[in-house]
Amino acid sequence: MSALPPGATIGILGGGQLGRMLALAAAELGFDTHVFTDEPDSPAARVSTAATVAAYDNEAALAAFAASVDAVTFEFENIPAATGEALLRAGKPVRPGPDCLAVAQDRLSEKRFFVEAGAPVGAYVAIDHLDQIGPALAELGGEAVLKTRRMGYDGKGQAWLRGAADAAGAWAAIGAAPAILEAKVPFVREVSVVAALGLDGSFAAYDLNENVHQAGILARTTVPASVSAATAKAAIAYTRAIMDRLDYVGVLAIEFFELADGALLTNEMAPRVHNSGHWTLDACAVSQFEQQIRAVAGWPLGDPARFCDVTMHNLLGEAAADWHALAQKPSSKLHLYGKRDARPGRKMGHFTELKPWPRG
């Protein structure tokens, strides 16, 4: 239960923008960082104290990494379970624990876990074979989305069906892999909760995020979300129930659909810092990235209070080429991730528009 002192080294699995922002947050608290990634010249490695470039199943590299760090976290949930276990065997805390990854890595186990935790989910059917899709689609009302159980993010591994004729194409599109078919949800709004559980069991949730996705990728997040106090309270209670049941340590994000009557359906979780929480860097004393580092280091959680209203806009692909104009927006903070190649749809950066409260 003891807290790592400043000067300790935080290990980060993953070299992308989330790893980069985690490394920057760790530095603000006086920690050193060591990034482990399979990507040469990664965004996170360029701001970390040390970096290892190796495959996630390279046992020698993992052993050397484990020997150099005091605790480990990760920036994405598709880390092989064996990687986390190798680090645990080396005696280093991995937070959150690999068990949480196992739940989040499979959409079917995730849905079942939500239900067990008391968080409502939309109708769905597990799909293992093409010929299950037709009957399942009929059961779900004729319109549904087929999602691979594993390795999906940012709209990847998903295909919409609007009739039985779409079954074969959708099955092929997701790679004919184990999947779930989810009924179309008539939602009025997408919201998410970003929250943390500390090693001491304390809980801290940021204010609810209202999210707009385009082509399956988050486009913007606005805080405060235009939901009722009761809906916000329910979303945070579901989140806490899920985190408690996972015996979680760290930051976790859960996405919900809000229905017309204010009820929520739990969509999916990310056992890590989340794009919909990026605004916390600029509108809170303690960001989601610092909160994650605090939890990983066994520190007390920070105050998640917000001190202005805010909208966060993602910069995808060539949108980041407008940096010169974006840098001139008043009351705005630009974040660029140092990625060399602006492929279409790639998350290159984001900016927040801050809407300060009137001066008292």
Next chain:
Amino acid sequence: MSALPPGATIGILGGGQLGRMLALAAAELGFDTHVFTDEPDSPAARVSTAATVAAYDNEAALAAFAASVDAVTFEFENIPAATGEALLRAGKPVRPGPDCLAVAQDRLSEKRFFVEAGAPVGAYVAIDHLDQIGPALAELGGEAVLKTRRMGYDGKGQAWLRGAADAAGAWAAIGAAPAILEAKVPFVREVSVVAALGLDGSFAAYDLNENVHQAGILARTTVPASVSAATAKAAIAYTRAIMDRLDYVGVLAIEFFELADGALLTNEMAPRVHNSGHWTLDACAVSQFEQQIRAVAGWPLGDPARFCDVTMHNLLGEAAADWHALAQKPSSKLHLYGKRDARPGRKMGHFTELKPWPRG
């Protein structure tokens, strides 16, 4: 006049906490960083993309450094002028320019420069020999502070005199070096301005800082300062006049004494980011560190608007050992600099207490 694109490399001379916070700010804008310092295992090098550890007059190391960066800045004003000139000869912009360093490195030339720019200063006498001190002290009213002309900071190279009997001791205490003797100023308040001039000539000033020093070292800064609007306006006007006259590019801080009638005396300047501007990290969209990186990279300056009230407290020496308690303060942001050794009086970190305005 062209702006460096994200992905370019910003060179930073100096490896301390200011260099560290500059490197973190550069990373947020997508820049790589290269720190040049004579200190092994420095705070700034541990968060930078590349680091060179060499003496500031190592010509081969400077040449290699120059070849690897796109523009250069520095974290402290006592960089040898020859260092900046070597980098300029290698064809790399150094911002602010070495000329500004020359003015700031000598208290006598600095005082004269302030007067030429129209900024009032307190009474002082240049001292080159011990036997000048007695008459000068009498002229200045019998109480004065003797300061070395060069290499002074954080109260170092200073000695107070309360009578002619103190002359020999004070002269010895400052190393019998060329000095100035400054009359004691009956100030009611110490304030500072942190402002930036962009490569395009644009000017941006943060709100005035009200500073409390203890034993010659900044203890805390509160914003807003309790000065009249007229006094704040005058301080910013003096700052701008000085920066314009220096043909400055980057962030500069000027410390003033406020007298009982609201008039200001210009005390000293720092041609760099400044301890009294650290609160801008947490209470502004664009911090003084980002502002400096923007100026160095030829970007438009950012909006210096503040969105809450704030007090910044320095953590000197063992004060940083209270990190566990400090981490639990609500509405507070802790910054630790990653220094290994908490020597008495050493700047180990700071924290800001944020006082949000009431929600509208």
